Structure formats: structure tokens, C-alpha cells
Amino acid sequence: MKITEIRLSDGRRLRYYDADGAPPRDAAADQRGLPPISTHSELRHDPLLDEWVMVASHRQDRTYKPSAQDCPLCPSRPGHSTEIPAEDYAVVVFQNRFPALAPAPAEATGWQHGSLASRPGAGSCEVICFTAEHDTPVAALPPAQLELVVQAWCDRSVALSRLPGVQQVFCFENSGADIGVILDHPHGQIYAYPFVTPRTARMLTSVADYRSRTGGNLFDDRLADELSDGSRVLLRTTWWTAFVPHAARWPYEVHAYPNQRVPDLAALDDRALAELPFVYADLLGRFGRLFERPAPYIAAWHQAPAGARDDFALHLQLFTIRRTSDKLKYLAGSESGMGAFANDIRPEAAAETLRALGSPLVAMDPKDAGEGAD
Amino acid sequence: MKITEIRLSDGRRLRYYDADGAPPRDAAADQRGLPPISTHSELRHDPLLDEWVMVASHRQDRTYKPSAQDCPLCPSRPGHSTEIPAEDYAVVVFQNRFPALAPAPAEATGWQHGSLASRPGAGSCEVICFTAEHDTPVAALPPAQLELVVQAWCDRSVALSRLPGVQQVFCFENSGADIGVILDHPHGQIYAYPFVTPRTARMLTSVADYRSRTGGNLFDDRLADELSDGSRVLLRTTWWTAFVPHAARWPYEVHAYPNQRVPDLAALDDRALAELPFVYADLLGRFGRLFERPAPYIAAWHQAPAGARDDFALHLQLFTIRRTSDKLKYLAGSESGMGAFANDIRPEAAAETLRALGSPLVAMDPKDAGEGAD
Numbered sequence: 001m002k003i004t005e006i007r008l009s010d011g012r013r014l015r016y017y018d019a020d021g022a023p024p025r026d027a028a029a030d031q032r033g034l035p036p037i038s039t040h041s042e043l044r045h046d047p048l049l050d051e052w053v054m055v056a057s058h059r060q061d062r063t064y065k066p067s068a069q070d071c072p073l074c075p076s077r078p079g080h081s082t083e084i085p086a087e088d089y090a091v092v093v094f095q096n097r098f099p100a101l102a103p104a105p106a107e108a109t110g111w112q113h114g115s116l117a118s119r120p121g122a123g124s125c126e127v128i129c130f131t132a133e134h135d136t137p138v139a140a141l142p143p144a145q146l147e148l149v150v151q152a153w154c155d156r157s158v159a160l161s162r163l164p165g166v167q168q169v170f171c172f173e174n175s176g177a178d179i180g181v182i183l184d185h186p187h188g189q190i191y192a193y194p195f196v197t198p199r200t201a202r203m204l205t206s207v208a209d210y211r212s213r214t215g216g217n218l219f220d221d222r223l224a225d226e227l228s229d230g231s232r233v234l235l236r237t238t239w240w241t242a243f244v245p246h247a248a249r250w251p252y253e254v255h256a257y258p259n260q261r262v263p264d265l266a267a268l269d270d271r272a273l274a275e276l277p278f279v280y281a282d283l284l285g286r287f288g289r290l291f292e293r294p295a296p297y298i299a300a301w302h303q304a305p306a307g308a309r310d311d312f313a314l315h316l317q318l319f320t321i322r323r324t325s326d327k328l329k330y331l332a333g334s335e336s337g338m339g340a341f342a343n344d345i346r347p348e349a350a351a352e353t354l355r356a357l358g359s360p361l362v363a364m365d366p367k368d369a370g371e372g373a374d
Numbered sequence: 375m376k377i378t379e380i381r382l383s384d385g386r387r388l389r390y391y392d393a394d395g396a397p398p399r400d401a402a403a404d405q406r407g408l409p410p411i412s413t414h415s416e417l418r419h420d421p422l423l424d425e426w427v428m429v430a431s432h433r434q435d436r437t438y439k440p441s442a443q444d445c446p447l448c449p450s451r452p453g454h455s456t457e458i459p460a461e462d463y464a465v466v467v468f469q470n471r472f473p474a475l476a477p478a479p480a481e482a483t484g485w486q487h488g489s490l491a492s493r494p495g496a497g498s499c500e501v502i503c504f505t506a507e508h509d510t511p512v513a514a515l516p517p518a519q520l521e522l523v524v525q526a527w528c529d530r531s532v533a534l535s536r537l538p539g540v541q542q543v544f545c546f547e548n549s550g551a552d553i554g555v556i557l558d559h560p561h562g563q564i565y566a567y568p569f570v571t572p573r574t575a576r577m578l579t580s581v582a583d584y585r586s587r588t589g590g591n592l593f594d595d596r597l598a599d600e601l602s603d604g605s606r607v608l609l610r611t612t613w614w615t616a617f618v619p620h621a622a623r624w625p626y627e628v629h630a631y632p633n634q635r636v637p638d639l640a641a642l643d644d645r646a647l648a649e650l651p652f653v654y655a656d657l658l659g660r661f662g663r664l665f666e667r668p669a670p671y672i673a674a675w676h677q678a679p680a681g682a683r684d685d686f687a688l689h690l691q692l693f694t695i696r697r698t699s700d701k702l703k704y705l706a707g708s709e710s711g712m713g714a715f716a717n718d719i720r721p722e723a724a725a726e727t728l729r730a731l732g733s734p735l736v737a738m739d740p741k742d743a744g745e746g747a748d
Contacts, residue, residue, distance in 0.1 A: 174707050333563065
């Protein structure tokens with residue numbers, strides 16, 4: 001993998017990721033002359049839930065559903081300068097122009113008045129374009145292309161986790177207008193949070209409780225319990241296992257784990273890394289075939305936060321809010337008000353449906369995938 | 375208040391709530407001859423988050439957006455039998471035909487295999503119709519009508535909390551198609567959970583930590599801190615205070631507390647109860663005027679769970695997912711994957727907007743409201 005870094009005209013960093021054998025990179029300069037960005041991101045503490053909320057009012061004016069013609073994530077062409085100055089690219093990562101979190105000015109400080117507290121929303125929000133092709137679904141990208149995506153995730157996760165104050169790096173993809181995606185171009189996001197997120201904090205508490213109660217690792221034992229039960233397992237290769245969890249919250253929800261627990265993407269064994277593009281494309285492909293048109297989805301990579309690597313297990317959480325071809329699962333009073341989820345589809349039924357949608361990929365033969373990685 | 379209870383043809387209970395001076399109730403029998411309901415609601419434990427998820431697959435086929443002509447919540451009329459057999463009603467509460475939680479059969483038991491656990495989804499889900507008039511927004515209901523609604527909430531909260539195994543009763547209203555409301559008729563829901571919900575559990579932890587650290591009550595001190603700051607306060611009467619919280623998660627979010635802390639609706643002082651219809655209608659009215667068309671909203675009444683009444687504070691959480699006339703706030707990767715919320719509207723700006731939308735209600739004069747209650 002080769003990385004070429006440039007600065008956009010407003011000072012944001014952009015990095016091209018190219019395969020080792022790729023021709024020399026066109027690192028054209030950004031011709032747009034954008035004004036420097038001014039962000040005022042703030043973290044506010046909710047004392048009742050003991051959680052931080054990001055307040056970023058500059059985001060209210062962000063780009064909203066441009067036409068394909070005006071896509072800001074396609075390569076630049078004469079007469080249409082985009083976020084990517086080059087006329088082509090493989091994978092590219094750059095700082096979001098409308099970030100929920102951004103490097104804080106040196107003079108920024110926090111405050112506390114009684115139970116109310118605030119601090120700068122220091123961190124980073126990056127955009128990752130998975131391909132230069134506007135219309136190719138992520139599930140249809142060639143394995144070599146997805147391998148480059150995974151390498152970029154690893155590279156940015158390591159780099160961002162070294163920034164002062166960053167506690168956790170989150171690589172994720174939102175796909176589909178039904179969950180508010182405003183740009184069609186295949187892309188994901190990478191957030192570097194200056195706090196441990198609520199979901200991660202709760203997982204760490206559960207894992208620590210379990211360790212002190214049983215001496216074991218909850219992630220390992222749960223994976224073993226799901227395999228032992230078997231009724232919700234979707235795939236099991238030499239390096240990866242994917243299943244619908246026993247207590248799935250969403251109509252179709254899949255968790256995928258490497259068989260050998262590691263804390264984050266960068267810690268994956270080379271062979272688990274090499275198989276990942278096949279597993280990822282296979283799972284996304286099933287979501288693409290669930291309904292008449294592709295299911296909207298969120299693909300979330302859960303990685304260990306700073307200082308809690310020992311007991312954490314890297315995993316992918318993939319889910320859709322669609323429950324039938326024409327019905328969505330809404331988060332209404334019970335979910336949004338109380339955090340109490342009701343799932344209308346039995347996880348075993350969801351697993352059966354998703355199992356039937358698997359593609360007969362060569363890569364799903366564990367031996368082949370393992371050999372391909374050597 | 376007078377209560378008249380009947381049974382629907384499938385065995386579900388229905389209660390009419392009428393004002394003291396109302397004429398004798400038409401308690402017509404349900405003519406539909408519905409087959410008995412069979413529900414298979416199950417609670418599944420998510421070991422990583424230590425939360426229970428309700429799995430209720432019979433709900434997948436529930437009524438979906440019928441036309442006004444076919445509304446099942448209007449009074450029955452010749453040729454159209456609805457859920458309410460009477461030809462008119464004031465306020466009515468009945469058991470949901472498609473409940474996420476329902477009384478469990480005596481033989482139902484739970485199980486645990488390693489980290490996977492399940493138990494019956496024993497509890498109750500009730501529907502409350504706020505008025506017989508299909509097209510009247512809740513904010514426009516006369517105070518006497520809303521008083522009856524509040525009385526019904528109190529009555530059902532007390533009754534449901536006495537059911538075996540019920541830990542918490544939740545009165546709430548979902549309003550608007552954008553959050554998935556499938557019936558237009560003004561109505562709310564009442565859930566009796568057999569567990570303490572995730573949001574409530576976290577509030578209880580925070581309140582206990584605060585008590586042991588400071589000796590004070592976090593709800594009281596936070597209310598005092600919001601009043602002392604003042605920049606987000608929407609209304610302050612003799613009995614109630616409403617504000618946009620410092621760390622609001624939603625574009626427009628309001629919390630309303632009685633000035634004297636009580637654990638639940640039934641514990642409200644008569645004068646606070648008497649003022650509540652005015653406060654509730656006023657707040658809903660502001661959400662109705664926020665945009666060109668009424669904002670979709672969730673109105674959630676947070677009440678103390680069983681065994682934790684001492685330090686809990688009853689409060690209303692009212693919020694919309696709409697951030698402009700034509701844009702929604704979606705819960706995408708950061709919110710749904712990590713529980714980390716980003717709010718694009720500064721809570722002070724939201725408070726300023728909502729303050730300007732207040733109606734000059736006589737009831738907002740604290741003296742008048744207090745007198746009205748005597």
C-alpha cells in the first residue's frame with residue numbers, strides 16, 4: 001500500500017491509498033480556493049445518563065443530497081472540482097468539511113457549573129471513499145479494492161488513536177437514504193472520539209464484571225455459546241464467524257468476529273485480514289438481496305478504546321432498519337425514550353433468511369481463503 | 375372520574391374514563407367476535423450491554439396505516455365496528471391487540487445457556503385514546519379533556535405497577551408518520567415492563583453515585599442548575615418548570631419537571647395535577663408551531679420503577695427528530711452503533727426558538743393556575 005498526502009485548499013488533509021504496484025499518483029492541487037473552516041464543536045455532559053453529547057451547530061448547513069452530477073466524492077473533472085482534486089483514485093480519506101468533532105484551538109477549555117459541564121469537541125471526523133466509481137455498491141467491489149479499504153481503516157485507526165485526547169476510533173458506513181445518507185457515492189466515515197462511547201463503555205463494564213465473576217472473557221464465551229447453539233450462525237470460516245445475536249435489536253442484525261480475539265483492525269493476523277474482504281462483501285451482499293431493493297444498513301466496526309485492549313474483541317455490527325420490503329423499524333417511544341428495544345422478527349428467523357441469501361463464494365471455503373493469504 | 379370496564383370479544387380489557395358529571399355510559403358489547411389472541415413475547419438478554427430486548431414476532435403483521443375511514447380507534451358506528459364498541463367516548467384505555475409485552479401463560483419459564491438467557495415477555499401494552507375526535511391534535515384538546523387523560527395515566531400506572539413482575543410503567547405518545555406512527559387518531563401507549571429500562575437504570579446509577587458523592591439529589595440539583603443558568607428555560611410556573619437540557623440529544627428536546635419532586639404521576643400534588651393539562655398543551659403547541667407542519671414528536675413520561683421511588687423525579691421528556699422543515703435527524707452510525715449523539719442545533723438556540731412560540735395562555739399565569747386547582 002502506498003500513501004500520498006496532500007492538503008486541500010482550506011487546509012484539510014487528504015490521503016490517497018494505492019496498491020503497491022499502482023502507477024505514480026496524480027496528486028493534483030485543489031483548485032477551489034475554499035475559505036478556511038471554522039468549527040465550534042462542543043461536548044456537553046448529560047449528568048443523568050453520564051454521557052457526552054456532541055453539539056456541532058455548523059453542521060446544520062451541510063451539503064444535502066446533491067445530484068450524481070454534483071457528487072463531491074467523485075474524482076474532479078474539467079469544470080467540476082470535487083473534494084478529491086485527482087482525476088482518478090483508488091481509496092481516499094480526508095477530513096470532513098462539516099465535522100462533529102475537530103481539532104480544538106489551543107485556547108479552548110471546558111467548564112463546569114454544578115451538574116452542567118462542557119468541554120471542547122476535540123477529535124476528528126474523516127470521510128473514506130471506497131471507490132472512485134459512483135454507482136458501484138460496496139458489496140460488488142473486487143476483493144483487492146476492499147483490501148485497500150481495510151488497509152486504510154487500519155492506517156487511520158492507528159494514526160487517529162495517537163492524537164492527543166482521542167479515546168476511541170470508529171470506522172463505519174451508513175448506506176441508504178432511509179437512514180439519512182445524503183451522498184450516494186460509496187463511502188464511510190471514521191470518527192476519533194475524545195471519550196469512550198456509551199455502547200463501548202457498557203460493553204467494558206459487562207466484560208469486567210464477567211471477568212471478575214467467572215475468570216473468563218465474555219466475548220470469547222458468547223462466541224462459543226452462539227456456535228454451540230448454532231441456530232443463528234451465518235458463516236464460519238477458518239478466520240471469521242458471523243451470526244445473528246440471540247438478543248438482536250434490529251430486524252436483521254449480524255455480528256462478525258475473527259475467530260482469534262484481537263482488540264482492533266490493525267491487530268488482525270494477516271490471514272484474517274486477507275479473508276476479511278470476502279466476508280465483508282458476502283455479508284453486505286446478503287443485505288443487498290434481502291428485499292426487492294438493497295436494504296439500508298449501518299456497518300459499525302467496534303474497536304478497543306485506549307487503555308482497554310486486553311479484554312476487548314474487535315467485531316463488526318451490521319444491521320438494517322428495514323423489516324419488510326415496505327416497512328421500516330422506527331425507534332419510537334420505547335426505544336428512543338427508554339432504550340428498551342422491541343424486535344418484531346425472531347433472530348432465528350432472520351438468521352434463516354440471511355443464510356439462504358449467502359453467495360457460493362470460493363472465498364467461503366476456509367482452505368482457499370487461508371491459502372490465498374499466504 | 376368514573377371508570378367503566380368491559381371485555382372485548384377476544385377477552386382483552388377496555389376501560390372508559392368519564393368525567394364525574396357525565397351521563398351514564400353506553401357500554402355496548404363488542405360485536406366483532408374476534409378470535410382469542412395468542413402472543414409469544416419473549417425477553418432476551420444481551421450480555422454485552424446487560425439489557426433485555428423484547429422479541430415479539432406476532433407484531434410483524436399488525437395494522438399498518440389504515441385510512442381515516444377504517445380507523446380502529448374511532449367510536450363504532452353502524453357497519454364499522456372498531457376497537458371501541460361504544461358510539462362515543464371521552465377517554466378510553468384498552469389492551470393492545472399486538473402487544474410487545476403481555477401476561478405470560480402460567481407454564482412459561484425462562485432459560486439460560488452460558489451467556490445466553492431468555493424469559494417470558496410478561497407485562498402489558500395498553501393503548502390510550504385521548505379523544506373520540508379523529509382529527510383533533512392533542513395540543514388542541516380542552517383542559518378538562520387532558521385532565522381526564524392525566525387521570526387515566528395515573529390510574530393505569532398504579533394498577534399496572536401492581537401486576538406480578540412489573541418493574542416500571544411508561545406512559546408515552548408517538549406522534550407523526552416520520553417516527554412511524556401508523557394510526558393518526560390521537561392516542562398514546564402505556565407499557566408495563568418486567569424489567570427496569572436501560573435509560574432508567576442509568577439514571578438510577580447516576581443518582582445513586584451523586585447521592586453518595588454529594589449527599590444531594592441529582593434531579594433537584596440539575597433543575598436548580600438549569601434555573602440558575604436560565605438560558606434554556608422555557609416556562610416556570612408555580613408548579614412546573616420546562617427547559618431544553620444543557621446536553622440535549624435531539625434537535626428540539628424539552629424536559630418538564632414538577633417544582634416539587636415526586637416519583638410518579640400519581641404522587642403529584644392536586645395543584646400540580648390541575649396545572650399539568652395547561653403545561654402539556656402549551657409544550658405540545660410549541661412543537662406544533664415549530665415548522666410549516668406539526669413536528670413529529672415523542673412525549674415520554676419517566677416514572678420511578680418499583681423499589682426506587684426515593685430519589686427518582688417524575689419528568690416529561692418531549693422531543694422531535696425534525697431539525698428543519700424538510701430535514702430529519704437520523705440516528706446513523708454514531709448514534710445507533712455507538713450511542714454517541716451529535717446535535718446540530720445548539721440547545722440555547724432551540725430554547726430561544728421554542729420560547730418565542732409560547733402561547734399567551736391564561737393558565738401560564740401561575741396564580742390563576744394555582745387558583746383553578748383549589
